[in-house]
Amino acid sequence: MSLKSYSRGRAIHVMLVYTGGCNGCDIEIVNCIFSPKFDAEQYKVFLTWNPREADVLVVTGPVTKHNEKPLLEIYNAIPEPKAVVAAGACALMGGVYKNIHGDIPSEEIAGPVDQIIPVDAKVPGCAVRPQDIVAGLVSALPLLLNAD
């Protein structure tokens, strides 16, 4: 085990990217990592806003056209090895904004997250439950810890 993967086992940094959902998943994820009730920090999972520091990228929301390029840039800025967790119905399949419409389909959605960047773990729910987020994050950890 290299020094890098040893230290990664001590602290996983999660970056949350919000690509145009409804705020619901977003707040639940912050709540899950931050609040004393769920407290993902006790599992050594920390929230960061710096892509160069991050190990796991959590993406919420259907990616709107404006957000497609920033998301790719953020993904490329994260150093290897990295894992991507798509959280919420919108991130998995576009949610209501892509799939439910009346006369005019939505032209604003660039598609679910896995059409833009590779996704390693998917967390369903509208909005995602904090318990599911912890499970999703944990399921993505072997990718990071067994990388080298």
Added chain:
Amino acid sequence: MDDNKEKRTVIEAEIPMGTVHPAALEPYRVRLFVEDEIVRDAEITVGINHRGVERIMEGLPVEKANSLTEKICGICSNSHIWNSCLTAEKPLGIEVPERAGYIRIIMEELERLHSHLLYLAHGSEVLGHETFAMRLFYIRETVMELLGMIGGNRVHYGASILGGVRPRCELDEMRIQQIKNGMDLLEEKITAFADRFVSDPLVMSRITGVGVISQKDALRLACTGPTLRATGVEKDLRRDMEEYDPFEFDVITQDDGDVKSQLLMRVMENFESIKIIRQAIRDLPPGPITNRSWEMKDTPLTKSYIEVPRGTLYHSYALEDGRVRNCVIRTPSMANIGAMQYACIGHHITDAQLCVVQCDPCFTCTDRAIQIIEI
């Protein structure tokens, strides 16, 4: 020498923040035009998370459209579905049972509680006081659990339907007792938090006199909701709504219009919400919660305004064969953008984000502006 001094100009620099920025949870862009680290002008750009909800609602069956309006915002989701139901109920002549009205009020006030607590947590985080933010998230968890218990989901509860509330949101004795216990717990915890907040000299010195919006400017910039009330204008749409007639509550105002007033106002409003929920539970009338005896017909364009945690929410649409036409939604954060930009001016750049956050922005609601070229 003197000539050189005259020629010397301060280079005006632009500091862009966003679209992904640690202090702003949502994607929006703030451009700060600074001069010697003092903000001279600010510009907020929205539209990054525009999903075209109004457009995809065009031609949806009204029941489906109501559920879709809920997905506009993950913070004030009940407000959207409630107002959307009211917009259809008025012209269709649907009489909402009294008990359903009370349950709607309980959901709305619980939502106001969690929205204000989230605002305070976000504000504390931007202030740099993460302990307060963590404590507030913990207090907020009580409300989220109550909402999850009543609605079945922690975020999108879907309580209102045309003609009442969903059967799963019926309040039985056990649920009423849980809400009662929750309110007692919340009052105790928020009081303790407020004492700690007000008596913290570091926090108070950081927020007093920062981001002042005067009453004149707040009216000129057409602010709404708590942002307007924090400048001393006693305007609360809940006073004019017939749904709120049976309840006694005070309209909280603060005088200064700075970040301190904004934060303290939300703290005080929490107690009013607790008061309303207690009254609603005490006087909860018996009877059915859903009125199913109504018929669909074509309706003209109808407007509906309600007071939501951030201000006045506007929905309007017409019905044609039970389908939504010409839907327009205007959210309170749209009205407050002017105040956010204005509050930044004249402050140090370190205070700029605080000045934006003090108006409780919710840009995911706000990105409604669309241009329909052809229908």
